[in-house]
Amino acid sequence: MNTPHVVVVMGVSGTGKTTIGHLLAARLGVPYAEGDDLHPPANIAKMSAGTPLTDDDRWPWLDAIGDWAHGRAGLGGVVSCSALKRSYRDRLRAAAPGVVFVHLTGDRALVEGRMSHRQGHFMPAALLDSQFATLQPLEPDEAGVAVDVTGSPEEISGRAAAALDALPEPTP
Ligand SMILES: Nc1ncnc2c1ncn2[C@@H]1O[C@H](COP(=O)(O)OP(=O)(O)OP(=O)(O)O)[C@@H](O)[C@H]1O
Numbered sequence: 001m002n003t004p005h006v007v008v009v010m011g012v013s014g015t016g017k018t019t020i021g022h023l024l025a026a027r028l029g030v031p032y033a034e035g036d037d038l039h040p041p042a043n044i045a046k047m048s049a050g051t052p053l054t055d056d057d058r059w060p061w062l063d064a065i066g067d068w069a070h071g072r073a074g075l076g077g078v079v080s081c082s083a084l085k086r087s088y089r090d091r092l093r094a095a096a097p098g099v100v101f102v103h104l105t106g107d108r109a110l111v112e113g114r115m116s117h118r119q120g121h122f123m124p125a126a127l128l129d130s131q132f133a134t135l136q137p138l139e140p141d142e143a144g145v146a147v148d149v150t151g152s153p154e155e156i157s158g159r160a161a162a163a164l165d166a167l168p169e170p171t172p
């Protein structure tokens, strides 16, 4: 691979996007951006109160993530974003055409267990039902890989890096 990938680490809340995203960025030698930091404050307030976001809540957030990804085109970068629906990923691809996705996949019990041990995060585990209900996995025509989240963060980020390495060159 010559052109560095711009990677969106996607998946439901608690799958490890932040944890794996940091490690993957370090492996690839590119910057990491935390998608949660790009939410409008109203979205954080809504999720903290246990209310799922709507599409209209998510568009401005997706656009902020798309802007960041666009700015890293040709340079490489990793950003976390749940990117649960195909239409959200279409929006990101429209902003940053070469973007590739790493979908972190795990069953509900595993994810809920990890979330229940997490301290000081605004996202309540009660929102997991709506996260899984909203999730539309990557389709065959979408550039990206699915990576299972069993095992240690080092193992998962290693699997993600290897899977990305096997992808064809990104088209800018
Ligand atoms: N492979 C792993 N093994 C054990 N614990 C993990 C692993 N990956 C992540 N965790 C832990 O699980 C919790 C959720 O991980 P993390 O915050 O990275 O997920 P996230 O997808 O970014 O969540 P959110 O979307 O809600 O911000 C954290 O407490 C994290 O330390």
Ligand SMILES: O=C(O)[C@H](O)[C@@H](O)[C@H](O)[C@H](O)CO
Residues within 6 Å of the ligand: 012, 013, 014, 035, 036, 053, 058, 082, 083, 084, 123
């Ligand atoms: O799309 C959404 O419902 C949300 O934006 C969330 O998924 C969060 O950003 C994050 O995953 C929680 O920390």
